Amino acid sequence: MKATYETSAAKATQLPPMSMPEFAFIGRSNVGKSSLMNALLNYTGLARTSRTPGRTQMANFFSVNDSFYFVDLPGYGFAATGNREHTEWQSLMDAYLARPVIAKFLFLWDPRRDLGDMDFQIALALSQRAPLSLVMTKCDKLSRSQLVQRQRFIESALKSRGVTLAGTHAISSLKKSGLDQLREELGLSKP
Numbered sequence: 090m091k092a093t094y095e096t097s098a099a100k101a102t103q104l105p106p107m108s109m110p111e112f113a114f115i116g117r118s119n120v121g122k123s124s125l126m127n128a129l130l131n132y133t134g135l136a137r138t139s140r141t142p143g144r145t146q147m148a149n150f151f152s153v154n155d156s157f158y159f160v161d162l163p164g165y166g167f168a169a170t171g172n173r174e175h176t177e178w179q180s181l182m183d184a185y186l187a188r189p190v191i192a193k194f195l196f197l198w199d200p201r202r203d204l205g206d207m208d209f210q211i212a213l214a215l216s217q218r219a220p221l222s223l224v225m226t227k228c229d230k231l232s233r234s235q236l237v238q239r240q241r242f243i244e245s246a247l248k249s250r251g252v253t254l255a256g257t258h259a260i261s262s263l264k265k266s267g268l269d270q271l272r273e274e275l276g277l278s279k280p
């Protein structure tokens with residue numbers, strides 16, 4: 090498996106030409122997007138990870154096996170980003186969502202949290218553009234029975250808001266669990 094950093098876009102005009110299918114990773118700031126991309130590709134430090142929420146404020150494109158892109162979309166919902174940042178995030182997202190090359194959205198969610206209105210709205214808008222799969226992150230923080238219960242709760246909450254899921258995954262980038270199932274859904278060979 091070959092994965093290389095391609096480019097980053099902070100605004101619509103910087104988005105790269107559409108050349109390959111794209112798997113887009115989206116979720117709240119700090120949910121574990123960069124960690125998951127690194128874990129899936131078995132690269133340390135390919136996608137930058139950080140303890141500081143809101144660090145990744147650009148859409149980062151990684152070419153995988155010269156056959157598709159992983160797109161690390163900027164985290165949303167970081168409390169300290171003001172209106173201006175939100176408007177910039179929104180306009181980048183609007184431009185990104187218009188790309189017909191999006192093969193799937195991976196909607197990352199920390200299952201310890203409940204979804205709010207903004208989360209439902211974003212998940213719904215994405216699911217109307219391309220298939221959307223739920224990826225529950227940091228599952229090492231929950232017991233198996235808690236996880237089962239949280240998965241049921243989150244899936245039914247999304248469903249009741251009109252969000253159709255293409256799949257659900259429970260992963261831990263830390264413990265490297267749940268990764269093979271997700272790789273399979275993405276057609277990604279084991280590293």
Ligand SMILES: Nc1nc2c(ncn2[C@@H]2O[C@H](COP(=O)(O)OP(=O)(O)OP(=O)(O)O)[C@@H](O)[C@H]2O)c(=O)[nH]1
Pocket residue numbers: 116117118119120121122123124125137138139140141142143144145163164165226227228229230260261262263264
């Ligand atoms: N326990 C645990 N912690 C994790 C896991 N994945 C990520 N983290 C931690 O969560 C924090 C955020 O991880 P990132 O991968 O940088 O999250 P992100 O979604 O890319 O964050 P932004 O780019 O800032 O939006 C880091 O401190 C990680 O070490 C996991 O599977 N388990």
Ligand SMILES: [Mg+2]
Pocket residue numbers: 122123124137138139145161
């Ligand atoms: Mg990140």
